[in-house]
Amino acid sequence: MAAALASLLKKTHIEDHDEILRSAEAALKQSKGDLETQHVKAVALLNLDRYSDAVTAIEAGGDKLKEKVRLEYAYALYKSGKSAEAAEIAAKGSQRGYSHVEAQARYRTEDFQRAAELYKQLSANQAQDAEADLRVNASAVDAQLEWSGKGAMVQNKRAARGDLEAFETAYNAACGSIARGELGQGEVLLKRARDLCESVEDMTEEDKETELLPIAVQQIYVLTRLGRHEEANKLGQSIGEKTFPDQSSKLIARVNSIAAAGVPSNPFLAQRLLAFDLETLKPDYPFAYQTAALEQNSSATELLAMKFGGVVDSTSKALSKQDGATLDRRLNGLSVVNAAAHARNKVGKDALKHFLPLLEKRPNDIGLILTIVQSYVQIGNLTSATVHLEKFLTKLENSANGSDLDMRFAPGLVGTLVSLYNSQSRREPARSALGKAATHWRTRSNHSRGVIHLLKAAGSSLTESQDPSHQTLARDIFQDLHDKEPSDRYAAAGLLAASPATAKSSDLSSLQPVDQLVKDIDVEALEAAGIAQPPASVIAAATRKRPAEEQQTKPKKHKKLCKSKMPKDYDPNRTPDPERWLPLRDRSSYKPKGKKGKAKQAMMAQGAVSEDSRPATPGADVVKSKQQQQGGGKKKKGKGNKW
Template sequence: MSSSVPSLANLLKQTDIEDHEEVLEAADATLKQSKGDLDTQHVRVIALLKLDRYEDAVKALESGGAKLKDRARLEHSYALYKAEAAEIAREGSERGFQHVEAQARYRTEDFRKAAELYQQLASRPEDDAEADLRINTGAVDAQLEWSGLGELVRKKKPGREDLEAFETAYNAACGCIARGELGQGEVLLKRARDLCNALEDLSEEEKQAELLPISVQQVYILARLGRQDEAESLARGLDVRSVPDASTRHIAQVNGVAASATPSNPFLAQRLVTKDLQTLKPDYPFQFQSSILNQNRYATDLQALKFGGTADSIATLISKQTSPNLETFHNSLSVVNAAAHARCQTGKEALKHILPLLEKRPTDVGLILTIVQLYVLTGNHASAIKLLEGFSNRLEQSGSAAELDVRFAPGLVGATVSLYRSQGRRGHEESELAKAATHWRRKTKERPAGAVQLLKAAGGVLVESSEAEHQKLASNLFTELHNQDSDDRYAAAGTIAASPNTASPTQTASLTPIERLVAGIDVEALENAGIAQPTPTSGAAVTTRKRPAEETKPKKAKKIRKSRIPKEYDPNKAPDPERWLPLRDRSTYRPKGKKGKARANLLSQGAAPAGDSDGSRPGTPGGEVVKAKQQQGGGAGKKKKGKGGKW
């Protein structure tokens, strides 16, 4: 071993620490003379790692034997960088092993464990660069959001320190995009671009390499926001071939096709989008990215009118999966399969082709939700509710723990509750939420994403229920949520609302004071406006409307225009109450002349006919008048004798 020390010292003297190629060449030259030189072997492994030649580093460690592996355990775990890396790094107690394990967990998509490791490292920074820890933590938080584990992210809103470097700004933007906050994500991406351009220690080539992923993400945001022209312009300006990462390069090509404002040739789009993702290794995309890319591939197949082939190939994949399940990719395949059978039609015509599939796959969650959506689009809410209720009853009767988890999945419960609410079925809504809350209360460690939000929603509805059992359940729910997170204002407010008599000062202290909430409210205006009545929903019982509060202020008299005032109008004189009646119907009307008096006698009931003193003839009864007219008709009542006729 003593003979190897001078050779290693000469090796380090002859090379520059930044020139890893020369280090590798010198190490190879030394090992030709002394193959068992452990120090030189160690230096060679480090040089291979610096050159990103991880497979060669693993081979060098394997050929070096157990002594080299034991000495270079950290380098060995870093070279593997996958599942084996995490297992090897776990055996070490040094801080470097935790970094390697966290990065390995990140690449194997074990984001929960990676987040725990980075939280431990951040709690005692020691000699680590604080910026590096912040960058890695931000990347893990973004992946937690994408994978549906957003409740594990402690920091939702980007801080001031996240805007100091382009890497942290980019990770914060990715987190916002995963949560659906596209506007905030666009602002952060622009900030990341400006910070990257302002760096002086990077060359132009290095800047362009860093800006490419930012631009690809911007194309995605612009397309999602409906700004197709901007997205297409930015996508055309990208040099996609220069993207070093294979998965990022493929995603940039897909986003460029999707961002096109004008419809492209579906067969050409299919050719560009369709790609075997296995060929992207070792830069293999994450699972959520692979799921979206596969969905895009099937969507282009449907646009190319390949309905039969798409339906058959997806049916084969669906048959290999257990049903029911809540996997996003599996359920998305069911949706595409239904679209292929319906030949991309919607409405009642699509239901004719999709409903027969339900007999073959009665527990397929994706298929059931597709049919429910079609029922809602056609206005048939009753059939949608009946379908979901039948599916839920089948899962409850099975008694399987896995199927019960599917039955009370937050998404399915939310869909059912929304349908009940649209029909005004308050009792069914409360019963559904009570069942779901009772189920997830028993599972504190195996709750899916969204279970906490479901428990909060259930508590908010059940606290207003008229049933004592529901009110007690709401109180227990809010108490447990408040004990788990004392900073949660919603849980604190719910605890006070459910049990106002047992509220503690710590609970009320976390809430906004009432004086601050009611500041600026005009109480008098609210009282004058009366009680607002909600618009009754379809199917809901119509409630009795209460009259609004009487107005206390006197109304101003309306001013009448002069053109509408009569010439002889006297404001001090009371108007005639019979002024709206016709003249002959007024009590003051007196007919003039013989005809007028006779007409008045004729129309009056029980009146005696006028005497001769008035100089008029007596009134003739109606029947006689008609008879007299017939007699005086000038022969109108006689039959004419026809020409040439015989009597």
């Protein structure tokens, strides 16, 4: 009976899944171990969106049922929020359905690299899959790669024409642009996505409103980043507390609305509104970069509410789990918040009094060292900022841990050090820092977007050096970049600048020829126009000043002296005495008068002895010295009373 019922259910076309479920459960009461009926029940539960019940029913059927309905089991796990288990089960299948489920599960587990590979395989052979669905999912994965810092894996950086035909792909393209920092382009694509969504005819108004909410939330973020707070605040107020498809989107919308309003007038209320628990967001957890931003925002409002002790305790628990240095954005962000809580929102020198003792306790904390460097820069002490960063990087470079070397030459840290050098006009140390970093990363195969920018900056700086070793390294850097990406014009131009003699025509194919660059320039018109004249204000200022040549060629006019200030015996035809400014006794024409004057003049000669210092008769100086030793002559009696 059960087998016959299962066979009958498979052949029927009943659209009421509740009826199918009731029939399957009735059959299972008579035969609990019938795999076909259990399969029918699992499919009915999936169609009714009862994913947790489907997982329970499949697991209750044992290993045989799990093996038989592996695809349904993987999909039920994915929809129940157990994406990691779903990905492992789907990876064992070879059909296209398994690849679809695995790609979606990998997306939720933030394994975007594997998800991109799966969608690339599915797009190569579309079979019966809808091209639009694959394009939407693949563009969503590309956007998440950009947000997670793996944008080097994204092949298409610009939105194609097909991406602008549907609001889903336009929205994903906008997210990718925003993640790359192209906020203006992101704003344009978001407007395009909104217009496309509003123009869809086969969607109800409720569905349109649901789809427009994420677009509006992203627009608030972009407007806030662009500094247009009034527009962002107005858009946030229009959203209000509308019905969101999931709790994560609702929380993100609330955060963006509060941020768009500026510094909250009531930080205690803002702190309460931003408080959240990850467990309440199941099964749609925010991604890691979103969670990090939410934690920082929550901590920022707690600092405004002066809950310093709570912030220190909550952030210290997460930081204590990390032993060495890390480039994790979440942990480094928590480190900055922790330092601010210790300093009790103080800045400058007052904050450094708290930061420096923390560095002794956490010597490998990258977030803390960058906070210290920033504090020194704010007070204008660039030397101390440079010294602290140099010591920290030297410690990482001498570390026995191999991963610390990659952190030592992380693009952000190298860029910070080079910026400090350039602000102090220390060009050679900056060039050496870039050269060391480029030498390190050339030994690595996979380069992120930040590393590629670092290599380009290093090559550009080394090209300007007169050191032959630097020029050779610059040529090798641009050659490597050009080999990996022949269409990169920056790499081709750098290769030409670093080695113009050895550059090949094939290497320069991506560059626009000079003839095309100057073809629209009328040389004769430029020559006829003459040399460009400065602005009228500059010309007017120049005419008020006498040219230097005119000042040198024209003789100076002598001023006439007033007759009352002239000497009585002044003769204009007679040459004045050049020693007239010297005192009389210092002039060459001076002749002393009398015995004392002659004696004084004789003393001016080198080796001369004064007449007064010579003894009058031989032995007189000896007699005089004896008298001084004996106390001289008789002592005169003092006046006083006689006794």
